[in-house]
Amino acid sequence: xxxxxxxxxxxxxxxxxxxxxxxxxxxxxxxxxxxxxxxxxxxxxxxxxxxxxxxxxxxxxxxxxxxxxxxxxxxxxxxxxxxxxxxxxxxxxxxxxxxxxxxxxxxxxxxxxxxxxxxxxxxxxxxxxxxxxxxxxxxxxxxxxxxxxxxxxxxxxxxxxxxxxxxxxxxxxxxxxxxxxxxxxxxxxxxxxxxxxxxxxxxxxxxxxxxxxxxxxxxxxxxxxxxxxxxxxxxxxxxxxxxxxxxxxxxxxxxxxxxxxxxxxxxxxxxxxxxxxxxxxxxxxxxxxxxxxxxxxxxxxxxxxxxxxxxxxxxxxxxxxxxxxxxxxxxxxxxxxxxxxxxxxxxxxxxxxxxxxxxxxxxxxxxxxxxxxxxxxxxxxxxxxxxxxxxxxxxxxxxxxxxxxxxxxxxxxxxxxxxxxxxxxxxxxxxxxxxxxxxxxxxxxxxxxxxxxxxxxxxxxxxx
Amino acid sequence: xxxxxxxxxxxxxxxxxxxxxxxxxxxxxxxxxxxxxxxxxxxxxxxxxxxxxxxxxxxxxxxxxxxxxxxxxxxxxxxxxxxxxxxxxxxxxxxxxxxxxxxxxxxxxxxxxxxxxxxxxxxxxxxxxxxxxxxxxxxxxxxxxxxxxxxxxxxxxxxxxxxxxxxxxxxxxxxxxxxxxxxxxxxxxxxxxxxxxxxxxxxxxxxxxxxxxxxxxxxxxxxxxxxxxxxxxx
Numbered sequence: 001x002x003x004x005x006x007x008x009x010x011x012x013x014x015x016x017x018x019x020x021x022x023x024x025x026x027x028x029x030x031x032x033x034x035x036x037x038x039x040x041x042x043x044x045x046x047x048x049x050x051x052x053x054x055x056x057x058x059x060x061x062x063x064x065x066x067x068x069x070x071x072x073x074x075x076x077x078x079x080x081x082x083x084x085x086x087x088x089x090x091x092x093x094x095x096x097x098x099x100x101x102x103x104x105x106x107x108x109x110x111x112x113x114x115x116x117x118x119x120x121x122x123x124x125x126x127x128x129x130x131x132x133x134x135x136x137x138x139x140x141x142x143x144x145x146x147x148x149x150x151x152x153x154x155x156x157x158x159x160x161x162x163x164x165x166x167x168x169x170x171x172x173x174x175x176x177x178x179x180x181x182x183x184x185x186x187x188x189x190x191x192x193x194x195x196x197x198x199x200x201x202x203x204x205x206x207x208x209x210x211x212x213x214x215x216x217x218x219x220x221x222x223x224x225x226x227x228x229x230x231x232x233x234x235x236x237x238x239x240x241x242x243x244x245x246x247x248x249x250x251x252x253x254x255x256x257x258x259x260x261x262x263x264x265x266x267x268x269x270x271x272x273x274x275x276x277x278x279x280x281x282x283x284x285x286x287x288x289x290x291x292x293x294x295x296x297x298x299x300x301x302x303x304x305x306x307x308x309x310x311x312x313x314x315x316x317x318x319x320x321x322x323x324x325x326x327x328x329x330x331x332x333x334x335x336x337x338x339x340x341x342x343x344x345x346x347x348x349x350x351x352x353x354x355x356x357x358x359x360x361x362x363x364x365x366x367x368x369x370x371x372x373x374x375x376x377x378x379x380x381x382x383x384x385x386x387x388x389x390x391x392x393x394x395x396x397x398x399x400x401x402x403x404x405x406x407x408x409x410x411x412x413x414x415x416x417x418x419x420x421x422x423x424x425x426x427x428x429x430x431x432x433x434x435x436x437x438x439x440x441x442x443x444x445x446x447x448x449x450x451x452x453x454x455x456x457x458x459x460x461x462x463x464x
Numbered sequence: 465x466x467x468x469x470x471x472x473x474x475x476x477x478x479x480x481x482x483x484x485x486x487x488x489x490x491x492x493x494x495x496x497x498x499x500x501x502x503x504x505x506x507x508x509x510x511x512x513x514x515x516x517x518x519x520x521x522x523x524x525x526x527x528x529x530x531x532x533x534x535x536x537x538x539x540x541x542x543x544x545x546x547x548x549x550x551x552x553x554x555x556x557x558x559x560x561x562x563x564x565x566x567x568x569x570x571x572x573x574x575x576x577x578x579x580x581x582x583x584x585x586x587x588x589x590x591x592x593x594x595x596x597x598x599x600x601x602x603x604x605x606x607x608x609x610x611x612x613x614x615x616x617x618x619x620x621x622x623x624x625x626x627x628x629x630x631x632x633x634x635x636x637x638x639x640x641x642x643x644x645x646x647x648x649x650x651x652x653x654x655x656x657x658x659x660x661x662x663x664x665x666x667x668x669x670x671x672x673x674x675x676x677x678x679x680x681x682x683x684x685x686x687x688x689x690x691x692x693x694x695x696x697x698x
Contacts, residue, residue, distance in 0.1 A: 251552035252481060255574035259487040262577040263494060282576065289574050293554065307556075314656060317644035324689050328639040339688035346643070346659050355556055 004191055008180060015176055019169055043123040043136060046072075050079055051125030051132035054091065062091035069093070078120075078135045081127065082109070090130070100135065115145050186210045193218040202226050236303040243299040247292040254292075258285040290366065294428035297359065301435040308353050308439055312463055315350045315357070316341065316382055319391055322361040323380050335369050340381035340392075348382065348389055349463045352440055357460075360436040363429040364393035364456050370429075371454065372397030379451055387462045394455035399448060408446045433458060470588040471496040476518035478502070478509045478535065479550070480528050488522070488550075491577040492584075506530035513542050520588060525551040525558065533565055540566055546591045548583065550575075590635050599634060601682040602697055603675045606630065613672045620672045625650045625665055633683065633693035642690040666691060 050068060057063040062081060064072075072079060072093060081091035082104055089102040099118050101108075112122045112133060121141035125132040153160075186209040193205040193215065203222035205215040264270065264278035300306035323337050330336070350357075361380075368378045376397035383390050400408070408430060430446070433456065437444045442460040449455035475497060479485050485502040492500055501516050503509040506529045512518070521539055525532035536547050546568040551558070554572040562570045568587045571580065599606040604615035611627045613620045622630065632649040633641055647658040650665070666685075670677035684692050 248552050248554075251554070251573040252484060255552075256483055256487050258574045259491060259577055259580075263491060285574065286576075296554070314644065317642065320642045320644060320689055324640045324642050324686075327686075327689070328636075341688060343688060347656050349656075 004184060004187065008184065011180070012173070012176065015172065016169070019172060023165065043077075043121075043134060043141065044125075046077075047123040047125030047132055047134045049125070050134060051127035054081060054127055054132060064093075072134070076137050080133050080135075081130055082133065083130045085129075096135075114147070115143050183210070190214050190218065193222075197222060197225065200225070200229060237305070240299045240303045240305050244296055247296045250288070250292055254285055254288060258282060258289070261285060287370070291428065294363070294432055298428050298432050298435065301432065301439065306356075306439075308356070310351050310353050310440075312349050313352055313354050313357075315348045315352070315389055315391070315460070316346055318352075318354055318357050319361050319380065319382050322358050322365065326362070326365050326378075334375035335372070335378055337365070337378045337380055340379050342383070345382065345384065348384060350389060350460055351463045352460065356436045356439070360433045360458060361391060361393065363433050364391075364458070367427075367429050367456070368393065368395040368397060368454065370427075376453060377451070379449075384462070388459050389462055391458045391460075392455060393458075394449035394451055395453040396449065396451035397453035399453040405446055405448065430456070467585060467589065468496070470585060470592060472498065473519040473588055473592070474499040474501075474516060475584075476501055476503065476509065476512055476516060476521045478504070478506075478521065478527065478532070479524040480504050480526070488580070491580060494577075495581050504528070506535050509535055510538060510542075513539055517543065519545050519592070520584065521545065521547045522550050522584075523547060525549060525553050525562075533561060536562075536565055536567060546587045548587060550580075586635060599695055600697055601673055601693075601695055603682065604673050606634070606673070608634070615673065622669075622672070626669050626672075629662070629665055630669060630693070633691060634695070637693050637695045640686045640690045640692045644690075646691065 050064065050072070053065050053068055054062050064079075073095065076095070077093075078096045078100070079091075079093045080089045080096060080100065080102075082088065083090045087104045087106075087109075089104075092102075097118070097120075100120075101117075104112075109131065113124050116122060117133075117135060119138045120135040121138075121143050123134045123136070125134070189205045190211050193203050196203045197218070203218060205218050207215045207219065209215075261278045261281035265275050265282055267275065267278075270278075297306065319341075320339070323339060326335075327337055365378055365380070368376060372395060376395045379392070379394045379396075381392045383392070430444075434444050437458055437460070440460050442458065445457040445459070447455050447457070475492065477485060477488055477500065479488070479502075482504065485504070489500050489502060501512055501518070503512050504527075506527050509521075509523075513521075521536075523532040523535055523539075527535065532549060532551065536549070539545075539547060547566070549562045549567045549570045550573065551570075552573045559570050559572075568591070569583050571583060598614075599608065604613050606613055606622075608627075608631065611622045613622060628650045629646050632646060643659055643662060647662050650662065651658050666683065667677065670680050670683055673682055674680045682694050684694065686692055
């Protein structure tokens, strides 16, 4: 829901900005408009000019300079000159309409100063002994007849304008917020719904209001996701159960194969040759047994059905126990194990599932044994570096090629490969080690052993 | 080794599959066990428990008329003898359940005859050690009942910790026991960091059981891993 307040803030910002820009734009437009009007607003000046240039000529007549007279004529403007003493028109232009009186009273003067004579807008200019009056064509100017304002109105004008502006802005804000909050109220459940979809939990949004269609779609999506999840889960469970069931059912018959073959291989009453054959049966049965165990665990780890019980454990003790179990079992001493861990390193706490780590290390040792039937030396060590601990299991056996190492490190296992593959990449033993490393946040690296054979490094993060 | 007396123990084996029973019996007979009875159901097993009075029971978990875990509880009520679970169920939860209910060991099928024999002998040795009080070592004898070592006719008492450590080593005689298992046996669940103490105790045990403690022949060190008790005399 964090995105919604952000969205609202941004929109309010944009709204406020548009208001301010609108006002500025209006002021600019007004200014431009008024500036364009200014030339027309100059009749008072023209009147002044006429008054100033109107001179008494030598012949006792008043005369205007030709240029101004021409200008007046072109603009269709008439002019009269009223004497201060007699209030009579003592000079006039030729185009003076007949209806204009030639005698004026004081009230006439006051009226024409403010307004019109016979509908002609008039403008006055003060001359030496009288008043010059210019008459512009009808409807060319609009004159304010009552040109007075309350003093405080003008004095407070800036404040008033500002107040009005603020009130306007507040009003817009309130309208916007009211409209918005309604929208937000209807959006909120939708947003919540969409945000809970990726969590995988079932989502239900009430299907009403403006956005009911969206809500319906979210509910439908959630239902589809749930049913897909269920189906996938069921399939995975069925697959893991199937593998668990098969491996369980194989155990009892295999016990008998192993049991009798185990007896025969040490039976002094049969020939050496037959004992050798029994030995092979035992060995191969053990491989089947390991395969069953691995298959079961690999499928459980892959489908997250293996409970991980992580606890603070001493990694050294775990690895030591596995090594000792192998040494105790290896009666013929065909695969001796060297403990290469630094003697001062006796306790190293890690947060792991002990059973799984034991399994991973035994798989690595078993791997060395399986691939070197003629016997080999196995080197096991635990080392700590940079907050990580590495268990290395290496041997001096036959080893593998660079190409195989590349494949073991990077190619997906056939068990979880979604393309058809006829190529058997590697057994389950190493896959499980990789899976176990992964569930503990660790890594595995497969490489050539410094002793000449094969080596696997299992690195686990250290306990805080 | 002086364990022949353990092979006279009465064994009860319960499994629903006749072929498997036959095989286990054949393995045990070959090893020298003489007194073995088998049962295929819980009912038979309970009847035999009364008439036969077994000294060790080997139980399967899945039986036609019940399960091995509840059978184990009923057998425990009838008498004090060790029980080994032998099952195709290899899940950790099953193992924990088995041990939680008091099983002495838990073997997952399939198994090798060698493994079965070793586990049975280990359980019997642990459960019936009192009947064979003197354990012979190269240069002395250990009397676990009286917690003492008899060397050259001299009786040397063992401390509690030495006794615990020797018990674990004896139970796994001939096999390596890790430093950590020994620490756990002596100091309990949180055995971190007791290694130096363990070394001190091992030294004192050697002084008691070896002729030359700096060149041990019975309690030998496996470098970096643990110790091994070698019993019997050459």
